[in-house]
Amino acid sequence: PSETGRVLSIQSHTVQGYVGNKSAVFPLQLLGYDVDPINSVQFSNHTGYPSFKGQVLNGQQLWDLIEGLEANDLLYYTHLLTGYIGSVSFLNTVLDVVSKLRSINPKLTYVCDPVLGDEGKLYVPQELVTVYRERVVPIASMLTPNQFEAELLTGLRIQSEEDGREACNSIHAAGPSKVVITSINVDGNLLLIGSHLKEKGNPPKQFKIAIPKIPAYFTGTGDLMTALLLGWSNKHPDNLEKAAELAVSSLQALLQRTLDDYKSAGHDPKSSSLEIRLIQSQDDIRSPQITFKAEIY
Numbered sequence: 001p002s003e004t005g006r007v008l009s010i011q012s013h014t015v016q017g018y019v020g021n022k023s024a025v026f027p028l029q030l031l032g033y034d035v036d037p038i039n040s041v042q043f044s045n046h047t048g049y050p051s052f053k054g055q056v057l058n059g060q061q062l063w064d065l066i067e068g069l070e071a072n073d074l075l076y077y078t079h080l081l082t083g084y085i086g087s088v089s090f091l092n093t094v095l096d097v098v099s100k101l102r103s104i105n106p107k108l109t110y111v112c113d114p115v116l117g118d119e120g121k122l123y124v125p126q127e128l129v130t131v132y133r134e135r136v137v138p139i140a141s142m143l144t145p146n147q148f149e150a151e152l153l154t155g156l157r158i159q160s161e162e163d164g165r166e167a168c169n170s171i172h173a174a175g176p177s178k179v180v181i182t183s184i185n186v187d188g189n190l191l192l193i194g195s196h197l198k199e200k201g202n203p204p205k206q207f208k209i210a211i212p213k214i215p216a217y218f219t220g221t222g223d224l225m226t227a228l229l230l231g232w233s234n235k236h237p238d239n240l241e242k243a244a245e246l247a248v249s250s251l252q253a254l255l256q257r258t259l260d261d262y263k264s265a266g267h268d269p270k271s272s273s274l275e276i277r278l279i280q281s282q283d284d285i286r287s288p289q290i291t292f293k294a295e296i297y
């Protein structure tokens, strides 16, 4: 399958390193997509470093770019992809962008990574949670929360894979037909839970992929994961488990390469967060070997 499209990707830009658009644009291009990045921030480096400097785009500045595209009939997109968003005003403008894009292409797929926090810690202002829950989730086509985000958006506690499946059901009821909880922690290992509601009224098709946890902390992986899920799920629209197998297999090959490179350079991979070896992993992105299999429930 070679189905591609044109993706508007509203995410962070870092001058050095790979998070946000820096970790999403290149892989989508490798998979054959035209990708138009809007940089929601431009920072020197990601916020995990001791310091960073740069600029933040506000909602009006985002809208200016949309108006510029519209004035030249350039607003036709097949996909919108959003990740980390730092303020309610910017998120409200993103909602306007979704409406505008859907007025031009009613079939627009909106892939939303509802970045709120991780491992029990919120890293956006609290008031964003309500806006995501009440206004963003209902209009998203595919949602890729982590465990903590799925809990915040559903109000459910997720401690088991059963809980993860229930959370997916609850998210389907709110709107998105595709949900991937990118990682839940079960007994020290990672579990991805995917769910595709093919027809309303029928049970969704659900699956899991077990992922051994690598003892290191990576950044940019969540953003890369969502980009890969967009890329592959569009090529396999009726087979979310296949899309997830491809995405996880690419990502894990990249993480292994990242780990090996740091180790052979004499670094302790547990001492700081690792910059992913994205460019070096282009073959694993373009044509992944499926090394991680989905188990269908």
Ligand code: ATP
Pocket: 113, 114, 115, 116, 117, 118, 144, 145, 146, 147, 149, 182, 183, 190, 192, 211, 212, 213, 214, 215, 216, 217, 218, 220, 221, 222, 223, 225, 248, 251, 255
């Ligand atoms: P979000 O983008 O909302 O933060 P997330 O918390 O799931 O989502 P990450 O924690 O970056 O994002 O994980 C994304 C994917 O990266 C996971 O599904 C997993 O496949 C992989 N991953 C990240 N860290 C590790 C690790 N230490 N060992 C193995 N896989 C990992």
Ligand code: PLP
Pocket: 012, 013, 014, 019, 020, 041, 043, 045, 046, 047, 048, 084, 218, 219, 220, 221, 222, 223, 224
């Ligand atoms: N965007 C910016 C500016 C960041 O600093 C970070 C992480 O530090 C991220 C996004 C998130 O990256 P991840 O994909 O690991 O969730």
Ligand code: MG
Pocket: 118, 119, 146, 183, 222
């Ligand atoms: Mg995480």
Ligand code: NA
Pocket: 113, 144, 145, 146, 182, 183, 222
């Ligand atoms: Na995620």
Ligand code: MG
Pocket: 115, 222, 223
């Ligand atoms: Mg993230």
